Amino acid sequence: MRDGPNQRERTAIGIPLVTGPARRPRPHVIEQVGGPGSPRRIELQDDRLVIGREGDIAIASPQLSRTHLCLTRNGSDFSCLDMDSKNGVYLNGIRIHSAVLREGDQLQLGDVVLLYFAGA
Amino acid sequence: MALFVKFWGTRGSIPTPGPSTQRYGGNTACVEIRSEGALFICDGGTGLRELGIDLIRRHEGRPIVGHMLFSHPHWDHIQGFPFFTPAYRPENTFHIYGTPPGDRRLFQLVSGQMRSDYFPVDFGDLSARIVAEDLSDQPIGGVAVRALPQRHPGGSFAFSFESQGRKVVYATDNELDELLPDREASLRNPDALRRLPDELVDFVKGADLLVADGQYDEEEYATKIGWGHPRATTTVDLAVAAGVRQLAITHHDPMQSDADVDAKIEACAARAKRFAPELIVFGAREGVELKIA
Numbered sequence: 001m002r003d004g005p006n007q008r009e010r011t012a013i014g015i016p017l018v019t020g021p022a023r024r025p026r027p028h029v030i031e032q033v034g035g036p037g038s039p040r041r042i043e044l045q046d047d048r049l050v051i052g053r054e055g056d057i058a059i060a061s062p063q064l065s066r067t068h069l070c071l072t073r074n075g076s077d078f079s080c081l082d083m084d085s086k087n088g089v090y091l092n093g094i095r096i097h098s099a100v101l102r103e104g105d106q107l108q109l110g111d112v113v114l115l116y117f118a119g120a
Numbered sequence: 121m122a123l124f125v126k127f128w129g130t131r132g133s134i135p136t137p138g139p140s141t142q143r144y145g146g147n148t149a150c151v152e153i154r155s156e157g158a159l160f161i162c163d164g165g166t167g168l169r170e171l172g173i174d175l176i177r178r179h180e181g182r183p184i185v186g187h188m189l190f191s192h193p194h195w196d197h198i199q200g201f202p203f204f205t206p207a208y209r210p211e212n213t214f215h216i217y218g219t220p221p222g223d224r225r226l227f228q229l230v231s232g233q234m235r236s237d238y239f240p241v242d243f244g245d246l247s248a249r250i251v252a253e254d255l256s257d258q259p260i261g262g263v264a265v266r267a268l269p270q271r272h273p274g275g276s277f278a279f280s281f282e283s284q285g286r287k288v289v290y291a292t293d294n295e296l297d298e299l300l301p302d303r304e305a306s307l308r309n310p311d312a313l314r315r316l317p318d319e320l321v322d323f324v325k326g327a328d329l330l331v332a333d334g335q336y337d338e339e340e341y342a343t344k345i346g347w348g349h350p351r352a353t354t355t356v357d358l359a360v361a362a363g364v365r366q367l368a369i370t371h372h373d374p375m376q377s378d379a380d381v382d383a384k385i386e387a388c389a390a391r392a393k394r395f396a397p398e399l400i401v402f403g404a405r406e407g408v409e410l411k412i413a
Contacts, residue, residue: 079407082411091408092402093402094366094400094402094408094410095410096408096409096410097124097409097410097411098126098408098409099405099407099408099409100406100407100408102142102143103142103143
């Protein structure tokens with residue numbers, strides 16, 4: 001059978017597809033739920049961003065290092081890296097150096113508490 | 121000098137990809153331990169594939185020298201090796217350590233899984249320099265590495281890594297419950313602290329981080345006695361006896377979802393709180409890296 005103009009709108013067995021409006025991708029999100037400036041919602045649009053007193057996401061907490069945590073996109077995931085901060089990075093209560101983030105993860109940087117929600 | 125420990129595979133027995141295991145991960149045993157002077161790879165389960173990709177990215181064409189220590193050659197500890205891309209590059213060197221000295225069975229089994237019956241690329245076609253070695257008393261890149269035999273069908277080894285006062289122990293596939301003087305009593309009264317052999321406790325003693333097998337919860341173990349893995353709570357008791365600072369429970373059972381692992385770890389943390397309140401217990405999770413400094 002030759003491809004007709006409406007071929008892409010039909011299934012393999014020829015049943016017409018019911019299509020709705022195009023779905024917009026859900027962004028990866030960090031929610032700040034503790035510390036100065038909270039509550040706050042940050043959509044992770046860039047492939048790399050730094051959180052700290054003077055980072056891309058600046059939080060005015062004396063418990064944060066100037067550059068404290070780096071978030072990096074790897075494919076569909078985001079990873080976090082402790083940038084040799086003074087007070088460390090705690091993932092769900094455990095001090096880590098780096099991690100691939102998962103839905104609902106809690107990051108604690110001094111008195112700053114962040115929640116991560118994966119995009120889709 | 122810090123030791124960096126990264127989990128690339130924390131599942132036991134068989135890979136378990138899927139939404140229910142996404143957080144702790146579905147890849148089988150592989151842990152990277154890195155010092156300033158050396159790269160150690162503990163076990164080559166399916167997590168080794170991801171580690172290989174990352175090593176190539178990190179090294180940007182510079183030669184990679186790695187020291188590979190396999191706890192034992194069961195599938196979930198060697199299966200990632202044929203997919204370890206740095207082994208296909210001529211600039212790289214990997215040392216595969218056998219225990220006891222002179223024993224090349226492990227090397228033969230790791231390489232033998234690439235026979236054409238099992239895999240399309242022969243071990244001899246790998247471009248990297250891959251050398252069978254004995255583990256000796258000489259430090260490797262400034263890190264003292266020791267091995268201890270464990271209780272597991274066919275045998276297995278734990279490894280300790282010590283450098284400038286920092287100590288990490290990797291001890292998976294060890295049925296600790298089989299080593300208890302009275303296992304039956306510990307099953308009847310699971311709340312009591314379990315006593316483990318002095319030799320094992322001494323080997324682990326003072327570790328900043330113990331990465332250890334805790335495959336089963338109490339209920340699961342009852343039907344899997346003799347399969348080579350402990351109750352996670354018995355692993356806690358080893359950490360308590362050895363004065364460990366942090367315990368990462370690994371080799372999660374393939375039937376355990378993330379929620380099941382959470383429940384297992386919660387029970388372990390509660391037990392640690394009773395016997396050693398300073399002990400930190402957590403579930404080893406793929407993609408997490410710790411700095412032991």
